[in-house]
Structure formats: C-alpha cells, structure tokens
Amino acid sequence: MTVPVRAYAATSPGRPLEILNYELGDLHPDEVRIEVSHSGLCRSDLDALDDRLGTSSYPLVAGHEIIGQVSAVGSSVTHLRVGQRVGVGPICNTCLNCEYCASGRDNVCSKVEFTIGGGRRGGFADIVHVPAAYAFPIPDSLGSENAAPLLCAGITSYAPISRHTTSESHVGVIGIGGLGHLALKFAAARGSEVTAISTSPRKADAARRFGAHNFVASSDAEQLRRAAGSLDFILSTVDADLNWLDYLNLLRPDGKICFVGASMGPIGVPAAMLIMGQYSLVGSAAGSRATTTEMLEFSARHQIWAETEVVPMSDINRAIERMRSGDAPFRFVLTHE
Ligand SMILES: [Zn+2]
Ligand SMILES: [Zn+2]
Structure with a gap:
C-alpha cells in the first residue's frame, strides 16, 4: 500500500x-x-x-x-x-x-x-x-x-557539554544563534559558570537571559585580553573561520575547544601552544x-x-x-x- x-x-x-x-x-x-x-x-x-x-x-x-x-x-x-x-x-x-x-x-x-x-x-x-x-x-x-x-540544535549543543564539562567547569560558547543560545541554557542549568562570546555586543542582554554569567565581545581586543586563561571548555557554534589563537588564549590549562559549527578553513594553531597548555581541539557530531x-x-x-x-x-x-x-x-x- x-x-x-x-x-x-x-x-x-x-x-x-x-x-x-x-x-x-x-x-x-x-x-x-x-x-x-x-x-x-x-x-x-x-x-x-x-x-x-x-x-x-x-x-x-x-x-x-x-x-x-x-x-x-x-x-x-x-x-x-x-x-x-x-x-x-x-x-x-x-x-x-x-x-x-x-x-x-x-x-x-x-x-x-x-x-x-x-x-x-x-x-x-x-x-x-x-x-x-x-x-x-x-x-x-x-x-x-x-x-x-x-x-x-538541542542535541548538537547538549552532547559535547555533557561529555566534556561538569558543574565545576568554566564554559564558553562562541556564537549566540540557534545552537549557541541552547548551549548557554544547558551549561547554565548544569551549574557551570557560563561565558557567552559573540562579535555583537548587542547580544549581551539576550545571552544573560539565557543563563550566561559573563559576556565577551570578541570584536573588542581588550575584552578578549581580560578573559584570557578563564575557560575550561569552549563550544564553537559558528561556521565562520575565526582567529582560533584568540580562543586558545581564553583557555585554562587542559582546556578544550569543541567544534559543532563547521567552519570550512583549516584551524591553524601552533603545536607548541597545544603542548604547553595541554589543550585539545575536538569535534562533536549530533x-x-x-x-x-x-x-x-x-x-x-x-x-x-x-x-x-x-x-x-x-x-x-x-x-x-x-x-x-x-x-x-x-x-x-x-x-x-
Ligand atoms: Zn540541524
Ligand atoms: Zn554501528
């Protein structure tokens, strides 16, 4: 039939x-x-x-x-x-x-x-x-x-957060769109300290509404500098090619950057930096x-x-x-x- x-x-x-x-x-x-x-x-x-x-x-x-x-x-x-x-x-x-x-x-x-x-x-x-x-x-x-x-959007943002973070983690989320705003909500509900990272400062209020404790405008070098060494885990939800070195600088030792947004270009970071900070770059699929x-x-x-x-x-x-x-x-x- x-x-x-x-x-x-x-x-x-x-x-x-x-x-x-x-x-x-x-x-x-x-x-x-x-x-x-x-x-x-x-x-x-x-x-x-x-x-x-x-x-x-x-x-x-x-x-x-x-x-x-x-x-x-x-x-x-x-x-x-x-x-x-x-x-x-x-x-x-x-x-x-x-x-x-x-x-x-x-x-x-x-x-x-x-x-x-x-x-x-x-x-x-x-x-x-x-x-x-x-x-x-x-x-x-x-x-x-x-x-x-x-x-x-939900499972794609929830899975890496549940795999890589605990309530003790300092979690950053790059991009406050479909995936990113859910990631902020999940990380906050799990008890982590949450930092929203966006090129657009006018998203700060929305990010706080979704549970972010901190906001970093990535277009502002001074704000990036002040947030250096503050995060254990960063979830990148954007599909743009960013200067990933800026984000590696935000990590604490043993920190990870996880990609769920598919930027198309290569991720060029010096191996020496990964070695010294024991950083990881990882992906997550749905x-x-x-x-x-x-x-x-x-x-x-x-x-x-x-x-x-x-x-x-x-x-x-x-x-x-x-x-x-x-x-x-x-x-x-x-x-x-
Ligand atoms: Zn989808
Ligand atoms: Zn199978």
Missing part, C-alpha cells in the same frame, strides 16, 4: 522550494510512519538545499527537526505505538550492532544514515517513514514547537540515541527549549529568505496545518 505525501522540495541549489507530491511505499518492519506536525528550520537544511558540501541530489526535501504523531508501526516495532508523539533529528539509522553502537556512540557508527539526503526525504513533508530506533518519544511537558529544535533521550529528559525537567518563531509550512520560502538575510529568530519552526 502506498501513501501520498505532499512536501516542499528544492529542485536545484538556491531556488525557492516548490510543492512536490510523491508516494511512500510499504512501511519496513523496523520503521514507523509519522504524520509531521512541526519541523524546525536548521542552518544545515540551508546548506543541503544550497548544496554547500557538493553532496546534495535533487529534488531535495530537507527538514531534520521533526515532531509528529506515529500513525503506523512496522511489524517488528514494539516500543512505539500509534498515536504517540515522537521526534526525529539529523540521524535516522545506524547498524545498532558495531562496537560504537554497542557502547552508546551510535552517532559515529560507520553505517550512519541521515534524515535528509542519500535518497531520504525529511520533515518539510506531511508524512515521513523512519527507523523506529531513531524516533524519540517526546516528554509531555515539552510543547511540540519547543521540542522540534531540540532534535538537532548525539547518540542515549544522549538524545537524556537531553529530552533534561530539557523537560529544566524547561529548556529554543526561542522560536512559529510559521506555517506554506511560508517556508519567506522563512528561508529571512534566514539568508540575517533577519531570523533563534529558530523558525514550521507547522503543517
């Missing part, structure tokens, strides 16, 4: 999305069918739509912060039921058996499959089929429009199933979610234009009416 789907698809890089009708085939035994109600709009959706990495194929249906209701379950799915509210993030499948999957690091499984691309179509559609292992039940105390951005479940519970308990502007899916092109022009809220969430 096939199911008709209506989606907003890109037909070539950078073009406005157009309505695309297609059919989904039979549900696989390990999959669930989700009637999508909400879909976050992430910067990496734009990267995929614009083919920034040269790996996109068209027509492309993006959307990887999906919330919806399960409307059918495959024959081997036992942990989800019809009517349940679930969320899907950027990762939708792994082997579930390799050493990484078996040790709760399935996000780095070599068989990882992403929710968009590689022949898969994402949440800018009214129905998706996804492996049930990557459809996460959403706690009742999280609203759908609030929960959607947690599935990518998050595992276990960490995603933990993040959703943590967010529900601490009532943490993204600052969103909710718009109907029919306005998706206008939302994308506003993101491109820099006139965007922390997160757009699109609703299927």
Whole structure:
C-alpha cells in the first residue's frame, strides 16, 4: 500500500522550494510512519538545499527537526505505538550492532544514515517513514514547537557539554544563534559558570537571559585580553573561520575547544601552544540515541527549549529568505496545518 505525501522540495541549489507530491511505499518492519506536525528550520537544511558540501541530489526535501504523531508501526516495532508523539533529528539509522553502537556512540557508527539526503526525504513533508530506533518519544511537558529544535540544535549543543564539562567547569560558547543560545541554557542549568562570546555586543542582554554569567565581545581586543586563561571548555557554534589563537588564549590549562559549527578553513594553531597548555581541539557530531533521550529528559525537567518563531509550512520560502538575510529568530519552526 502506498501513501501520498505532499512536501516542499528544492529542485536545484538556491531556488525557492516548490510543492512536490510523491508516494511512500510499504512501511519496513523496523520503521514507523509519522504524520509531521512541526519541523524546525536548521542552518544545515540551508546548506543541503544550497548544496554547500557538493553532496546534495535533487529534488531535495530537507527538514531534520521533526515532531509528529506515529500513525503506523512496522511489524517488528514494539516500543512505539500509534498515536504517540515522537521526534526525529539529523540521524535516522545506524547498524545498532558495531562496537560504537554497542557502547552508546551510535552517532559515529560507520553505517550512519541521515534524515535528509542519500535518497531520504525529511520533515518539510506531511508524512515521513523512519527507523523506529531513531524516533524519540517526546516528554509531555515539552510543547511540540519547543521540542522540534531540540532534535538537532538541542542535541548538537547538549552532547559535547555533557561529555566534556561538569558543574565545576568554566564554559564558553562562541556564537549566540540557534545552537549557541541552547548551549548557554544547558551549561547554565548544569551549574557551570557560563561565558557567552559573540562579535555583537548587542547580544549581551539576550545571552544573560539565557543563563550566561559573563559576556565577551570578541570584536573588542581588550575584552578578549581580560578573559584570557578563564575557560575550561569552549563550544564553537559558528561556521565562520575565526582567529582560533584568540580562543586558545581564553583557555585554562587542559582546556578544550569543541567544534559543532563547521567552519570550512583549516584551524591553524601552533603545536607548541597545544603542548604547553595541554589543550585539545575536538569535534562533536549530533548525539547518540542515549544522549538524545537524556537531553529530552533534561530539557523537560529544566524547561529548556529554543526561542522560536512559529510559521506555517506554506511560508517556508519567506522563512528561508529571512534566514539568508540575517533577519531570523533563534529558530523558525514550521507547522503543517
Ligand atoms: Zn540541524
Ligand atoms: Zn554501528
């Protein structure tokens, strides 16, 4: 039995999305069918739509912060039921058996499959089929429009903070956008001392509202100098190529800079500096199933979610234009009416 789907698809890089009708085939035994109600709009959706990495194929249906209701379950799915509210993030499948999957690091499984691309179509559609292992039940105390951005921006910022920091840590966050504002909230709720770092001083008030104790305007050399040697961990959420030496200078001994924003250029820092400070440069890729479940519970308990502007899916092109022009809220969430 096939199911008709209506989606907003890109037909070539950078073009406005157009309505695309297609059919989904039979549900696989390990999959669930989700009637999508909400879909976050992430910067990496734009990267995929614009083919920034040269790996996109068209027509492309993006959307990887999906919330919806399960409307059918495959024959081997036992942990989800019809009517349940679930969320899907950027990762939708792994082997579930390799050493990484078996040790709760399935996000780095070599068989990882992403929710968009590689022949898969994402949440800018009214129905998706996804492996049930990557459809996460959403706690009742999280609203759908609030929960959607947690599935990518939330897990991407929460996972490295939970992996690398404790309540004793001095945590810095570079960039106060979709990922960064959630990172500030998570780090503050975990009890760390939190420093927001942004090129734009007018974001200081917002950063404090999200839980930052300190604010460093990175455009101000004097402020950078005063913050030198103050941080144990810095999460970079920006995709710009920064002068990373400035940020290495902010670290305390044994400090780390973790990248979740994909700047494209090389990170040129002298090995001698890493040696002397015992610094580490690390990356973090979304998050595992276990960490995603933990993040959703943590967010529900601490009532943490993204600052969103909710718009109907029919306005998706206008939302994308506003993101491109820099006139965007922390997160757009699109609703299927
Ligand atoms: Zn994303
Ligand atoms: Zn695996």
